[in-house]
Amino acid sequence: MRVVLATGNAGKVREFADLLAPAGFEFVTQATFGIEPPEETGHTFLDNALLKARYAASRSGLPAMADDSGLEVDALQGAPGVYSARYAGPQASDADNVDKLLKALADVPQRARSARFRCVIALVMRADDPAPYIGTGVWEGRILSAPRGTGGFGYDPVFEDPGSARSAAELGAAEKHARSHRGMALAALLAEWQRRR
Numbered sequence: 244m245r246v247v248l249a250t251g252n253a254g255k256v257r258e259f260a261d262l263l264a265p266a267g268f269e270f271v272t273q274a275t276f277g278i279e280p281p282e283e284t285g286h287t288f289l290d291n292a293l294l295k296a297r298y299a300a301s302r303s304g305l306p307a308m309a310d311d312s313g314l315e316v317d318a319l320q321g322a323p324g325v326y327s328a329r330y331a332g333p334q335a336s337d338a339d340n341v342d343k344l345l346k347a348l349a350d351v352p353q354r355a356r357s358a359r360f361r362c363v364i365a366l367v368m369r370a371d372d373p374a375p376y377i378g379t380g381v382w383e384g385r386i387l388s389a390p391r392g393t394g395g396f397g398y399d400p401v402f403e404d405p406g407s408a409r410s411a412a413e414l415g416a417a418e419k420h421a422r423s424h425r426g427m428a429l430a431a432l433l434a435e436w437q438r439r440r
């Protein structure tokens with residue numbers, strides 16, 4: 244099936260290319276249609292994933308899939324959460340966000356640096372689809388005191404995977420997919436897809 248991937252994040256596009264190929268989904272990015280990411284006005288990952296998917300479907304006339312994700316840090320009462328992409332400001336780069344996070348946690352000891360990535364993926368067949376396919380995923384870990392590794396994107400260099408004691412940026416792509424919030428969310432969505440077909 245051909246779907247529009249409703250994201251402007253190049254890191255997500257790379258991961259979806261790996262994750263969707265074996266499932267038989269062919270995707271085109273929303274940029275191909277000249278679609279700009281809409282303003283994310285939702286208060287939950289689910290609200291924003293649906294908002295992005297519906298917007299791309301309305302502009303393209305095709306089924307659309309969107310991912311809303313973020314990092315929840317316990318010592319920061321769940322921040323940056325749904326605001327992860329804009330944590331250091333509206334135009335923040337990944338490096339700006341990581342820098343702000345490390346500064347916010349400067350006095351927090353190792354044992355209190357627990358955190359998790361959350362991801363919600365929504366697939367709509369059309370803009371007003373009343374029964375979207377939804378998958379959710381969580382990846383538990385810990386925030387490191389300094390960045391490590393060069394892979395991945397976003398907060399990966401400071402997110403430690405407890406199973407391997409490596410940062411998410413030190414994992415290979417396939418290793419990350421096997422553990423990640425995005426890998427889990429997409430597997431759940433595809434399972435629902437299979438059930439309902």
Ligand code: ITT
Nearest residue numbers: 250251252280310311312313327328396397398399
């Ligand atoms: P789109 O909305 O266009 O998809 P975005 O970057 O704004 O792109 P989100 O609103 O979902 O995406 O924000 C998610 C942020 O959370 C993202 O910018 C990353 O900083 C972070 N994030 C999500 N998944 C991540 C991952 O697998 N590794 C590292 N950081 C991640």
